[in-house]
Amino acid sequence: MITVIATVLNEGDTIHHLMDSLARQTRPPDEIVICDGGSRDHTVAALESYTQSLPLRVVIAPGCNISAGRNRAIDAAHGDIIAATDAGVALNADWLEKLVAPLVDDPNIAVSAGFFQPDPRTLFEAALGATTLPLVDEIDPARFLPSSRSVAFRKAAWARVGGYPEWLDYGEDLVFDLRLKAVGCAFAFAPDAIAHFRPRKTLRAFYKQYYLYARGDGKANLWRKRHAIRYATYLIALPLILALTLFAHPAFALAGLAGGAIYTRAPYRRLSANLRWARANGARSTPLSVAYAAALIPVLRAVGDIAKLIGYPVGVRWRRAQRPPDWRLVSSQ
Numbered sequence: 001m002i003t004v005i006a007t008v009l010n011e012g013d014t015i016h017h018l019m020d021s022l023a024r025q026t027r028p029p030d031e032i033v034i035c036d037g038g039s040r041d042h043t044v045a046a047l048e049s050y051t052q053s054l055p056l057r058v059v060i061a062p063g064c065n066i067s068a069g070r071n072r073a074i075d076a077a078h079g080d081i082i083a084a085t086d087a088g089v090a091l092n093a094d095w096l097e098k099l100v101a102p103l104v105d106d107p108n109i110a111v112s113a114g115f116f117q118p119d120p121r122t123l124f125e126a127a128l129g130a131t132t133l134p135l136v137d138e139i140d141p142a143r144f145l146p147s148s149r150s151v152a153f154r155k156a157a158w159a160r161v162g163g164y165p166e167w168l169d170y171g172e173d174l175v176f177d178l179r180l181k182a183v184g185c186a187f188a189f190a191p192d193a194i195a196h197f198r199p200r201k202t203l204r205a206f207y208k209q210y211y212l213y214a215r216g217d218g219k220a221n222l223w224r225k226r227h228a229i230r231y232a233t234y235l236i237a238l239p240l241i242l243a244l245t246l247f248a249h250p251a252f253a254l255a256g257l258a259g260g261a262i263y264t265r266a267p268y269r270r271l272s273a274n275l276r277w278a279r280a281n282g283a284r285s286t287p288l289s290v291a292y293a294a295a296l297i298p299v300l301r302a303v304g305d306i307a308k309l310i311g312y313p314v315g316v317r318w319r320r321a322q323r324p325p326d327w328r329l330v331s332s333q
Contacts, residue, residue, distance in 0.1 A: 002100055002152075003031040003079030007069025011087040012042040019050045021090045027097035031055050033077050035069040038062030067164035067172040070148065074158055082158060086149040089197040090119065099152045102188035110157040110185035111177075114150030114193030115139070118274060119281065121198065123289050126278040127296035128199040128206060130270040132304065138266070141189035148173035150195040157185050167324045170216030175327050182328070203303060210307035217308075218315020220327065227312050230305055260298060267297045 004022060008015060022032060032054055036044050038061070047058050061072045074082055081103050083096055092098075095114065102112040115136055118129030148164075151173075161179040164172050181187070200206040217223050237259075244252035271294060279285050 001030045001079040002027075002081045002083060002096070003033055003074075003077035004029040004083045004085065004096065005033050005035075005070060005073035005077060006085050006087055007035045007037060007064075007066055007073060008039065008043055008047075008087040009037040009069075010039045010041050010043060012039065012046050014088050015043060015046050017090045018085065018087055019047070019054065019056075021093070021095070023050075023054060024093045025091070025096045026094045027100070029055065029083070029096060031057070031077060031079055033057050033059060033073040035059040035061055035064065035073040035076075037064045037066075037069050065166065065169045067166045067168060071163040071166065074155065074163065077155065080155050081152060082155050083152040084148045084150075085195055086197070089116075089149055089195045091150075091196070092192075092194045095150070095193050095195060099150065099190050099193035102190060103152055103154065106188070108186055109188045110154050111146070111180055111187045112152040112190050112193070113141075113144055113146030113187055114152070114195065115191050116147055116150050116195045116197060118277065119196040119198050120274055120278040120283070121281045122201070122283055123275070123278060123285075123293045124203075124296065125199040125201065126274040126283065127267075127271065127293040128300055129274040129277075130293075131267045131297050131300040132199070133270075134266075135270055135273060136191045139189070139191070141191075144187075144189060145174055145177040146187075148176070149197060150193055152190075152193075153180070153185075157183075160185075165220075165325070165327055167322075168216060168220055170212045171220050171222060172216070174222065175220050179327060203300075206300065207303055207307045210304045211311035214308035214311030215315040215318070218312045218317075219319050219324065220315075221319060227308065230308060234305065234309060264297050264301060267301070268294065271297070 006018065022029065034047060036058060044058060047056065050056050057076065059072050059076050061069060064072060070084065081100055083099055085091065099112055099114045102109045118133050120126040120129050157180055160183055164176050168175060200209055217227065241252055241256045275285060275290065275293060
């Protein structure tokens with residue numbers, strides 16, 4: 001039995017994208033359990049309109065965060081295979097079929113990592129998708145940590161690691177993945193199990209998103225080396241290159257330009273695919289607009305990095321004050 005779960009909050013205007021795509025699945029779910037975290041809009045009413053056409057149950061848990069919402073939904077699920085996704089996404093018609101295939105075919109597989117693809121509607125969103133999200137050919141299946149917008153796992157594996165960490169509000173799915181790996185769960189990669197989601201619409205929303213992600217990293221003590229490299233780059237390397245350019249020789253600016261070119265190479269490689277997806281959604285594409293999207297990429301890189309530089313120490317301060325559980329101390333039994 002396969003259960004699809006998600007947690008939602010104030011998604012009344014967008015939840016139909018997810019529910020309609022679940023209704024079109026080539027392998028229909030045996031059960032859908034969605035936890036509402038206390039929506040103040042018409043989310044619950046919108047969900048309940050699908051109860052006649054889908055095997056849907058809605059769990060109401062006001063005040064719960066994403067981790068707690070997922071745990072409530074999984075705890076209420078009857079399926080021994082759980083497929084997790086998010087509100088605000090639209091799933092390929094064969095998403096569930098492709099996602100659960102490794103688990104159905106091989107009893108030794110505990111986790112099936114699906115993939116995700118941006119669904120941009122504007123040139124800004126196309127540039128943001130290119131800046132922040134990898135293409136499938138960039139993924140190393142052995143190291144890939146799935147997002148919980150597209151992942152399936154055995155309910156027994158979820159129970160074995162104590163579920164999603166409810167003390168963590170952002171980055172919870174990465175900690176969940178790492179705990180599963182720590183106890184020796186076997187992962188499979190299902191690149192064709194694709195969930196489509198829309199990138200943030202504005203620069204402010206993107207800044208907030210990456211600030212919260214970095215704050216979650218600080219809370220969970222994740223990616224210390226990555227954050228240290230970012231601080232060293234922005235607080236030491238860039239000021240040094242600027243000083244050498246101004247007071248030694250202008251040629252030192254070439255080092256900064258070379259570093260910037262390397263740093264933005266992957267986003268520029270992805271831009272054409274993201275522009276194609278944006279055009280499919282009605283975005284206009286002219287030589288000038290393409291140049292605009294290309295010019296946004298270094299700006300988005302910088303804004304995302306600044307958000308991380310500011311958010312990470314906030315999370316570290318929270319961790320030192322609150323002393324959350326050490327998620328690395330997970331039993332392998």
